[in-house]
Amino acid sequence: MAEKDFIKENIVGRKGDWKKRTRHYARVLISALLFGSVSAAVFGGLEPEIRERLHPMESEAVVLETEVIASEGGAALPEESTAGGSAPSEAETTAEASGEVGQSTAEVVQAAEVSAPPETSPVEDIVRQELADYAYTVADYEKLNAALKHVAQQAEQSLVEVESRVTSTDMFGMEVESGRQAAGILIARTGDELLVLTSADIIKENDAITVSVNGSSYEAQLKAQDQADGIAVVSVAQHTLSAKDRHELRTITIGNAGRLQRGDLLLAVGAPDGSYPSCTTGRISSISYNTSYIDGSIAAMIADLHASPESGAFVLNTKGELIGWVSSRLGETVDGYHRIAVATDFLAQIQKLSNGIAYPYLGFHAQEVTSEMARAGLPAGLYIEECDKSSPAFNAGIQSGDVLTMIDDSEIDDMPTFRKVLGELEVGDDIKVKVQRQRGSEYSEVEYKLTVGAR
Numbered sequence: 001m002a003e004k005d006f007i008k009e010n011i012v013g014r015k016g017d018w019k020k021r022t023r024h025y026a027r028v029l030i031s032a033l034l035f036g037s038v039s040a041a042v043f044g045g046l047e048p049e050i051r052e053r054l055h056p057m058e059s060e061a062v063v064l065e066t067e068v069i070a071s072e073g074g075a076a077l078p079e080e081s082t083a084g085g086s087a088p089s090e091a092e093t094t095a096e097a098s099g100e101v102g103q104s105t106a107e108v109v110q111a112a113e114v115s116a117p118p119e120t121s122p123v124e125d126i127v128r129q130e131l132a133d134y135a136y137t138v139a140d141y142e143k144l145n146a147a148l149k150h151v152a153q154q155a156e157q158s159l160v161e162v163e164s165r166v167t168s169t170d171m172f173g174m175e176v177e178s179g180r181q182a183a184g185i186l187i188a189r190t191g192d193e194l195l196v197l198t199s200a201d202i203i204k205e206n207d208a209i210t211v212s213v214n215g216s217s218y219e220a221q222l223k224a225q226d227q228a229d230g231i232a233v234v235s236v237a238q239h240t241l242s243a244k245d246r247h248e249l250r251t252i253t254i255g256n257a258g259r260l261q262r263g264d265l266l267l268a269v270g271a272p273d274g275s276y277p278s279c280t281t282g283r284i285s286s287i288s289y290n291t292s293y294i295d296g297s298i299a300a301m302i303a304d305l306h307a308s309p310e311s312g313a314f315v316l317n318t319k320g321e322l323i324g325w326v327s328s329r330l331g332e333t334v335d336g337y338h339r340i341a342v343a344t345d346f347l348a349q350i351q352k353l354s355n356g357i358a359y360p361y362l363g364f365h366a367q368e369v370t371s372e373m374a375r376a377g378l379p380a381g382l383y384i385e386e387c388d389k390s391s392p393a394f395n396a397g398i399q400s401g402d403v404l405t406m407i408d409d410s411e412i413d414d415m416p417t418f419r420k421v422l423g424e425l426e427v428g429d430d431i432k433v434k435v436q437r438q439r440g441s442e443y444s445e446v447e448y449k450l451t452v453g454a455r
Contacts, residue, residue: 062188062195062354064254064347148267151320152279155269158186158252161276162198162220162234162312164207183270183277183312184211184234185322186251188354193235194249195354197325200225200232201310211236213245224353228294228361228455229346230309230329233353252314255321257299257342260284266340267316268326272307280306285337292365292385293330294455296419298345300330305338315340348423349455358454360425362433363391366404368414379436379443380413381405396450398435403443406434427454 162184168176184198196211203209209220211234218236225232238246262284269279282305291300305326307313313326322343330339343350349359366382373383381403387394404412408431410421425431429452436443 062190062351064188064351064354148265148281148318151316151318152267152269154320155252155267155314155316156277157248157250159270159277159314160184160186160196160249161212161271162196162202163210163212163217164203165210166204166207181271181276182310183314185270185312185314186249187233187254187322187350189238189251190354192238194238194241195223196220196234196236197350198232198234199310199312200227200230203232203234209234213241213249216242216245223356224358226349226353226359226455228329229341229349230327231325231341231346231350231353233350252322253320254343254347255317255319255323257301257317257323257344258289260287260301260317260323262287265318266303266305266323267318268305268307268313269316270314271311272305272313272326274308274311276311282306290367290415292367293345294388295360295362295364295422296345297367297415298330299342301340301342302333302337303340304336305340306336307338309338313338348419352423358427360422360427360429361392361453361455362422362450363388363393363453364398364404366415366418369403377441377443379403379405381436382412382415382418384435392450392453393433396433396448398433398448399437402435402437402446404433404435405445406432408432425452427452 160183161181163179163181165179168178180202182199182202184196186194187197188195194211203222203225207222209222210217211220212218218240220234220236223233223235241249264284265281266284267279267281270276272278272280282303284301284303287299287301289299290297301324303315305313305315307326309326309328315323315325317323324340324342324345326338327341328339330341333339352359364382364387365385367385369378369380369383374380384393384398384400384402384404386400387398404418406412407418407421407425410417412418412421431450431452433448433450435446435448437446
């Protein structure tokens with residue numbers, strides 16, 4: 001049988017459909033974008049918590065800075081002379097410039113006196129006279145008021161409202177939540193924390209604390225508080241704040257109160273009238289330095305600021321720098337006047353509180369033994385005026401009239417040394433304190449043991 005030819009076919013695939021391929025690729029692209037967006041959103045929401053769990057942020061030590069005080073009382077130090085001796089006098093400079101090397105000093109001085117311009121009134125007298133003769137207008141007052149308003153508005157970028165809430169049970173057994181509010185001021189940023197100085201009067205143990213910024217509330221934690229001085233520091237985690245609030249908040253600058261004088265203008269911001277935010281102005285009526293205070297000395301400043309100390313009234317100079325806060329812990333005042341706790345006097349306390357550490361407390365009110373007191377027979381050291389009742393010093397038996405001479409192995413002969421030694425102690429430390437006590441016409445040494453307390 002003859003071989004037959006079979007039909008040969010070429011197998012060809014289905015004709016391509018470009019529209020279907022386009023739709024397929026579009027679906028893949030859209031799915032990728034959708035899943036990518038969802039993944040980014042989920043990661044963004046969980047990232048802070050994951051980062052905190054895997055790599056907890058180490059706490060950063062807080063160091064507060066302020067302007068360097070030129071000298072006690074704020075007086076500027078004289079300018080230093082050129083190296084190797086005093087600066088050349090005007091007469092000497094004139095002689096050198098004119099080449100009169102061989103001319104005697106007397107002749108140079110005589111020539112300088114002859115060529116000197118006639119004397120005029122001192123600059124201070126001229127300025128004082130001009131100010132006395134100037135007729136101030138309403139426009140001048142409005143300019144001053146506008147400038148002060150601007151300072152207060154700028155300060156609001158450092159202000160927050162702190163609320164402390166506590167839950168209690170009423171007479172019917174129902175839980176009732178109550179809150180206390182005070183203004184706070186941002187004093188530092190460290191790592192992931194915002195540190196806020198506020199009134200200790202509103203914070204009780206185990207209270208829930210929130211900080212409000214521009215109407216938004218954020219959870220806060222108490223770092224530490226100082227009941228003796230009426231201050232507390234609370235912290236807010238920066239990553240919990242909105243980007244807007246985190247960007248707009250700024251740390252307040254701590255100013256140098258040593259340059260202030262009686263009659264200088266001050267502003268009180270925060271909640272001086274008991275409501276937040278509010279502000280007022282006043283003038284310094286009196287100020288003195290080295291006033292005896294608990295375990296140290298402070299500047300005693302009084303101003304006619306109408307303010308509520310418990311609500312948080314922070315005092316600024318006209319540059320907008322923090323000078324201090326209105327305090328009820330510094331003594332009594334007459335109506336319409338308040339005592340101001342000067343911030344630079346409390347930097348050591350605030351710095352410890354910002355690091356979550358209570359400031360050590362002994363309870364002395366003392367002053368340095370002056371040369372006049374030494375001539376009267378008092379030994380070198382700190383003369384103890386009194387001890388706070390129930391303080392470690394009082395409970396140990398230290399008395400008014402004793403002279404503090406040693407703490408452990410450190411000799412105490414002035415207030416700065418005492419403050420330095422005290423700042424190096426920790427709450428709970430057992431220390432030895434030596435005093436000189438008068439017995440008849442002589443002084444004899446008495447040693448006490450006491451445990452350092454917390455302010």
